[in-house]
Amino acid sequence: MALSLGLGCSPGPSTPPRGGAGSASPLPSWNEGPARAAILRFVANVTTLGGPGYVPRAERIAVFDNDGTLWAEQPTYVQFQFALDRVKALAPQHPEWLSKEPFNHLLAGDMKAFAAGGERAMLAVVAAAHSGLTTDEFMGAVRDWLRTARHPKTGRPYTDMVYAPMLELLDYLRANDFKTYIVSGGGVEFIRAFADSVYGIPPEQVIGSQGKLRFEMRDGKPVLLKLPEVQFVDDGPGKPVGIQAIIGRRPIAAFGNSDGDREMLEWTWAGTGARLALLVHHTDGEREWAYDRDSQVGRLDKALDEARSAGWTVVDMKADWKQVFAPR
Amino acid sequence: MALSLGLGCSPGPSTPPRGGAGSASPLPSWNEGPARAAILRFVANVTTLGGPGYVPRAERIAVFDNDGTLWAEQPTYVQFQFALDRVKALAPQHPEWLSKEPFNHLLAGDMKAFAAGGERAMLAVVAAAHSGLTTDEFMGAVRDWLRTARHPKTGRPYTDMVYAPMLELLDYLRANDFKTYIVSGGGVEFIRAFADSVYGIPPEQVIGSQGKLRFEMRDGKPVLLKLPEVQFVDDGPGKPVGIQAIIGRRPIAAFGNSDGDREMLEWTWAGTGARLALLVHHTDGEREWAYDRDSQVGRLDKALDEARSAGWTVVDMKADWKQVFAPR
Numbered sequence: 001m002a003l004s005l006g007l008g009c010s011p012g013p014s015t016p017p018r019g020g021a022g023s024a025s026p027l028p029s030w031n032e033g034p035a036r037a038a039i040l041r042f043v044a045n046v047t048t049l050g051g052p053g054y055v056p057r058a059e060r061i062a063v064f065d066n067d068g069t070l071w072a073e074q075p076t077y078v079q080f081q082f083a084l085d086r087v088k089a090l091a092p093q094h095p096e097w098l099s100k101e102p103f104n105h106l107l108a109g110d111m112k113a114f115a116a117g118g119e120r121a122m123l124a125v126v127a128a129a130h131s132g133l134t135t136d137e138f139m140g141a142v143r144d145w146l147r148t149a150r151h152p153k154t155g156r157p158y159t160d161m162v163y164a165p166m167l168e169l170l171d172y173l174r175a176n177d178f179k180t181y182i183v184s185g186g187g188v189e190f191i192r193a194f195a196d197s198v199y200g201i202p203p204e205q206v207i208g209s210q211g212k213l214r215f216e217m218r219d220g221k222p223v224l225l226k227l228p229e230v231q232f233v234d235d236g237p238g239k240p241v242g243i244q245a246i247i248g249r250r251p252i253a254a255f256g257n258s259d260g261d262r263e264m265l266e267w268t269w270a271g272t273g274a275r276l277a278l279l280v281h282h283t284d285g286e287r288e289w290a291y292d293r294d295s296q297v298g299r300l301d302k303a304l305d306e307a308r309s310a311g312w313t314v315v316d317m318k319a320d321w322k323q324v325f326a327p328r
Numbered sequence: 329m330a331l332s333l334g335l336g337c338s339p340g341p342s343t344p345p346r347g348g349a350g351s352a353s354p355l356p357s358w359n360e361g362p363a364r365a366a367i368l369r370f371v372a373n374v375t376t377l378g379g380p381g382y383v384p385r386a387e388r389i390a391v392f393d394n395d396g397t398l399w400a401e402q403p404t405y406v407q408f409q410f411a412l413d414r415v416k417a418l419a420p421q422h423p424e425w426l427s428k429e430p431f432n433h434l435l436a437g438d439m440k441a442f443a444a445g446g447e448r449a450m451l452a453v454v455a456a457a458h459s460g461l462t463t464d465e466f467m468g469a470v471r472d473w474l475r476t477a478r479h480p481k482t483g484r485p486y487t488d489m490v491y492a493p494m495l496e497l498l499d500y501l502r503a504n505d506f507k508t509y510i511v512s513g514g515g516v517e518f519i520r521a522f523a524d525s526v527y528g529i530p531p532e533q534v535i536g537s538q539g540k541l542r543f544e545m546r547d548g549k550p551v552l553l554k555l556p557e558v559q560f561v562d563d564g565p566g567k568p569v570g571i572q573a574i575i576g577r578r579p580i581a582a583f584g585n586s587d588g589d590r591e592m593l594e595w596t597w598a599g600t601g602a603r604l605a606l607l608v609h610h611t612d613g614e615r616e617w618a619y620d621r622d623s624q625v626g627r628l629d630k631a632l633d634e635a636r637s638a639g640w641t642v643v644d645m646k647a648d649w650k651q652v653f654a655p656r
Contacts, residue, residue, distance in 0.1 A: 058530060135572055179532075192576050202386060203576030204507075210573055215565035215591055222594050224572050231573070232559070237543035244463055244552050245538055245559070246574055248520050248531030263543055266550050 026172045028322075029165040035278070035320045038313040039169065042276040046252065047176050053274035057177040061251040063243060063264060064170070066184035066191055066208075068257040068298040069280050070199060072161040074289040075152065076297060079190050080122065082145050083129035090128070103128070130211060131228035134218075135189060138226055142193035156328070159198050164326040166280075169255075170199055178253070183243060184208045185235035185260055189226070207242045209234045239264035257282065262303040265312060277312040279303060284318035287325075354500045356650075357493040363606070363648045366641040367497065370604040374580065375504050381602035385505040389579040391571060391592060392498070394512035394519055394536075396585040396626040397608050398527060400489040402617040403480065404625060407514050408450065410473050411457035418456070431456070458539060459556035462546075463517060466554055470521035484656070487526050492654040494608075497583075498527055506581070511571060512536045513563035513588055517554070535570045537562045563588045568595035585610065590631040593640060605640040607631060612646040615653075 030036040045053035046060065067073035087097075087106060097103035102121035105113040114121055133141065151161055170180050182201055184191055188208030195201040210231040213224045234242040240263050243251065253276040254261070254268035265277040281300065282291050292300040307314050317324065358364040373381035374388065395401040415425075415434060425431035430449035433442040442449055461469065479489055498508050510529055512519055516536030523529040538559040541552045562570040568591050571579065581604040582589070582596035593605040609628065610619050620628040635642050645652065 188573070188576070204574065206576065213569045213572060215568050215595070222568065222591065222598050224568060224595075240543050240550065240552060241541045244541060245516070246532065248516070248534065263550065267543070267552075270550050 027165065027168050029168055031320055031322055033320050035313050035315045039172075039276065039278070042253065042274060043173070043176050045274045055252055055273060059249060059252065060173075060176070060178040061181065061247060061249050062173050062178045062253040063181045063183045063207075063239075063251045063255070063268065064166075065256040065258070065261045065264070066182050066186055068282065069255055069261070070162055070166050070170075070182070071158070072151070072163075072288065073298050074291070077186070078158045078161075079186050080126065081149065081158075082142065082190065083126045085145060085149065086129040086141065087125050127211075127228040130187060130190075131226045133226050134223040135213065135226060136223070138189055139193050142190055146194055154325075156325075159194055160328070161325060162198060163280075163321075164323050165321045166255075167199070167326075170201070173253070174200070179205065181205045181207060181243075181247065181251075183234065183239050183264060185233070185238075187211070188234075207234055207246050209238075235260045237263045240267035243267065252276070254278070255280070256303070258298040258300050259303045260298075262306060265303065266306075269310060269312065277307075277310070278315060279307050279312060280315045281317060283316050284321075284324065286318075287323075288317060290318075355493065355496050357496055359648055359650055361648055363641055363643045367500075367604065367606070370581065370602060371501070371504050373602045383580055383601060387577060387580065388501075388504070388506040389509065389575060389577050390501050390506045390581040391509045391511040391535075391567075391579045391583070391596065392494075393584040393586070393589045393592070394510050394514055396610065397583055397589070398490055398494050398498075398510070399486070400479070400491075400616065401626050402619070405514070406486045406489075407518050408454065409477065409486075410470065410518070411454045413473060413477065414457040414469065415453050455539075455556040458515060458518075459554045461554050462551040463541065463554060464551070466517055467521050470518055474522055482653075484653075487522055488656070489653060490526060491608075491649070492651050493649045494583075495527070495654075498529070501581070502528070507533065509533045509535060509571075509575065509579075511562065511567050511592060513561070513566075515539070516562075535562060535574050537566075565591045567592035571595070580604070582606070583608070584631070586626040586628050587631045588626075590634060593631065594634075597638060597640065605635075605638070606643060607635050607640060608643045609645060611644050612649075612652065614646075615651075616645060618646075 026040065027036055045051065046055040048054055064070055067077055071078070084106065087103065091097055091107050097107060102114050102117040102124055106125065130138070146157065146159055149158060150156065151158055154161065173180055180201055182191055182195060182205065186208050188206055188210055191208050192203040192206050195206050196203065212227040212229040212231045214227055215222060215224055232238065232242065239261065243264065250271045251268045252271065252274065254265045255278045256265055257280040269275050269277040279300065281304070282289055284290060291298065292304060354368065355364055373379065374383040376382055392398055395405055399406070412434065415431065419425055419435050425435060430442050430445040430452055434453065458466070474485065474487055477486060478484065479486055482489065501508055508529055510519055510523055510533065514536050516534055516538055519536050520531045520534050523534050524531065540555040540557040540559045542555055544551060544553055560566065560570065567589065571592065578599045579596045580599065580602065582593045583606045584593055585608040597603050597605045607628065609632070610617055612618060619626065620632060
């Protein structure tokens with residue numbers, strides 16, 4: 001698709017590419033190597049006014065998966081941990097859960113029995129944790145939880161478990177007049193609770209899965225109530241659909257780490273002109289986790305094969321990144 | 329809701345309010361009167377750094393209905409006229425339509441029989457006209473139609489049937505660092521086909537009703553196919569829902585003209601701090617059309633009562649606007 005709109009936006013005086021806020025050399029946490037070189041080459045290409053790959057600023061759209069691409073997703077998705085904690089906290093108000101699957105297993109601490117319930121059990125917990133609140137109340141609940149919850153392995157706040165090299169990349173792209181979006185299978189309201197303060201990504205640039213909302217009046221004031229029903233699943237083929245529905249332009253750069261990002265990278269890559277499609281490959285079992293084809297969380301299998309055949313950029317976390325998480 | 333994010337955005341040096349591109353005095357097509365005064369007062373209030381109503385730039389979100397607010401919606405919605413014309417053009421490829429309601433009535437020119445089919449007949453025609461194409465193909469079809477179609481009363485292109493005072497208002501708000509959105513019951517892909525060139529509103533700032541899309545491969549290339557199924561209806565209570573789902577911030581200014589905009593204005597108005605909620609009242613039967621409580625298209629009834637009780641601003645088109653449409 002070539003939505004070559006953006007009329008009225010003057011091209012930026014962006015030759016040569018700018019390094020990003022305060023950095024003399026861009027991407028300081030990235031080792032010199034093919035991944036860093038591919039990023040720098042792409043940005044130089046699309047920002048060189050008069051060059052063959054030049055892209056007007058309004059069309060410099062970059063989309064980032066969140067879990068496993070911007071922050072850690074092991075041992076389990078952060079949002080699922082939030083849902084588990086929230087269901088436990090709500091249990092006193094729900095005595096019926098003590099005899100109702102899968103809540104009974106969860107509350108009894110029997111995670112094996114809970115896990116036997118599979119995806120259906122997970123969805124039941126997520127629905128219970130994410131509905132019955134107004135959008136305002138939910139935002140508060142997520143922020144309260146993020147302030148106190150700690151990662152089970154590192155003991156750090158989840159919002160510390162973000163990848164320093166990717167923060168630099170976001171910054172570098174924005175310094176070169178890209179508009180950076182999150183396009184995640186996670187819930188849009190959950191991600192918005194921290195995306196601006198942690199990633200510098202404002203709420204209107206977060207695309208995610210959505211539950212249904214209901215507009216209603218409470219004491220003469222309108223609220224939006226979160227319902228336990230799915231409106232849209234922003235994963236796999238849902239990612240290009242979400243991008244089209246909300247942005248209405250095809251991105252020129254896409255960043256992911258799993259098979260759930262495959263269609264988003266395909267959609268981005270298939271546009272005309274300069275493109276960057278990049279996968280973060282989790283290869284560092286010491287500083288983070290090493291996983292790909294056999295992982296339950298963030299499986300990377302078909303997309304890894306396609307990266308090699310199509311010529312997408314693959315980041316080898318162990319080799320390409322000088323640091324994974326910013327120091328405390 | 330007070331999503332007071334927008335960290336990292338510096339407040340603009342926007343005291344006093346700026347007049348808009350190239351205009352010595354803002355809103356030259358508006359007569360002096362309460363509506364123009366309310367707009368100027370609101371903008372001065374939210375842009376005065378250090379003042380009691382100051383709003384950071386990132387939170388200056390303004391939402392505009394489209395049909396009847398930015399362009400004419402009489403004698404029928406432009407998008408419905410597009411659907412009628414498209415069904416007629418497609419008829420040779422659909423011989424089955426000759427014996428299928430409501431297409432048979434439409435193709436026989438029997439608009440009375442067609443109208444008897446009510447909303448269901450309209451939706452059938454819209455679904456037929458808006459599906460079976462990729463998003464790229466649909467964009468091309470809308471643009472081709474807009475180039476040649478003419479308004480039945482004025483003989484002008486539909487994209488000339490936009491309100492000059494509202495174009496000035498969009499411009500004035502943007503000059504004061506507002507982000508201007510369309511929030512329409514019309515189809516998002518239809519509106520995007522002209523919103524950038526006509527209103528200066530880029531595709532990612534158009535929110536509208538959506539059909540379902542399907543990601544699929546065609547000759548090894550990904551496409552997004554428009555399906556004849558509804559994903560989301562962005563009208564009435566759907567407007568604040570769409571705003572929350574896509575923007576994730578509550579607007580501080582909302583502009584509409586019908587009961588379908590009522591909840592959007594309520595949602596905007598109920599936020600804390602300075603607010604502007606404005607209805608365009610179609611009172612000028614000579615220069616445009618005069619209609620409100622009894623109109624099938626763009627009915628304005630409950631929202632007009634609420635405007636008076638709540639203190640919303642009502643534009644009297646006949647009295648408040650020096651011109652309605654820009655001259656040819």
